[in-house]
Amino acid sequence: xxxxxxxxxxxxxxxxxxxxxxxxxxxxxxxxxLFWYKQPxxxxxVFLIRRNSFDEQNEISGRYSWNFQxxxxxxxxxxxxxxxxxxxxxxxxxSEADTGNQFYFGTGTSLTVIP
Amino acid sequence: ETGVTQTPRHLVMGxxxxxxxxxxxxxxxxxxxxxxxSAKKPLxxxxxxNFKEQTExxxxxxxxxxxxxxxxxxxxxxxxxxxxxxxxYLCASSLHLGGSYEQYFGPGTRLTVT
Numbered sequence: 001x002x003x004x005x006x007x008x009x010x011x012x013x014x015x016x017x018x019x020x021x022x023x024x025x026x027x028x029x030x031x032x033x034l035f036w037y038k039q040p041x042x043x044x045x046v047f048l049i050r051r052n053s054f055d056e057q058n059e060i061s062g063r064y065s066w067n068f069q070x071x072x073x074x075x076x077x078x079x080x081x082x083x084x085x086x087x088x089x090x091x092x093x094x095s096e097a098d099t100g101n102q103f104y105f106g107t108g109t110s111l112t113v114i115p
Numbered sequence: 116e117t118g119v120t121q122t123p124r125h126l127v128m129g130x131x132x133x134x135x136x137x138x139x140x141x142x143x144x145x146x147x148x149x150x151x152x153s154a155k156k157p158l159x160x161x162x163x164x165n166f167k168e169q170t171e172x173x174x175x176x177x178x179x180x181x182x183x184x185x186x187x188x189x190x191x192x193x194x195x196x197x198x199x200x201x202x203x204y205l206c207a208s209s210l211h212l213g214g215s216y217e218q219y220f221g222p223g224t225r226l227t228v229t
Binding site (some may be wrong): 108 | 155156157158178207215221223
């Protein structure tokens with residue numbers, strides 16, 4: 001079974017619109033970590049954020065914000081006032097304390113911001 | 116150089132060739148990883164090294180052979196590959212093993228097997 005599900009395969013928005021990328025995860029561990037990565041066309045995955053399972057506080061970094069809800073096993077990512085440079089594939093990932101060497105990645109959401 | 120570098124960036128090889136992918140990290144990390152990224156599929160973890168010792172081999176075919184001479188360098192030796200091995204191969208590193216440590220990725224090698 002897929003441990004990380006990103007149901008949105010592709011999203012297109014017009015510049016300056018807000019967009020939310022969904023991530024749903026599955027784990028039985030009480031201690032786990034969630035991540036978001038950005039993969040621009042150059043190919044390199046860029047680390048954006050890490051959250052641990054004990055910290056449900058939402059986080060904001062500039063135009064980026066993350067909403068972690070354990071009740072729905074979701075870790076959604078919102079970009080406010082999107083820009084063309086935000087166009088990329090975004091990956092959500094899960095790591096469990098018991099199998100810490102394994103990162104479980106979702107299939108990614110391809111975001112296109114239209115100028 | 117900073118971060119994680121990979122060479123070559125693009126590689127085309129025939130099924131009978133032998134080639135190697137190189138990864139170098141300049142972050143002082145102790146753990147290194149090889150991933151395979153195919154279209155429409157999640158990233159697949161292939162190998163994990165911690166302080167030069169291999170700790171994970173996720174049922175990878177023997178035509179892929181990793182080598183980690185030190186904590187900063189990681190190689191993936193390729194021989195007798197199949198067309199379905201065509202993919203983006205990503206190298207990553209983290210300060211230590213364990214899920215709490217984020218991984219930093221290189222730009223990848225785009226491999227095409229003809």
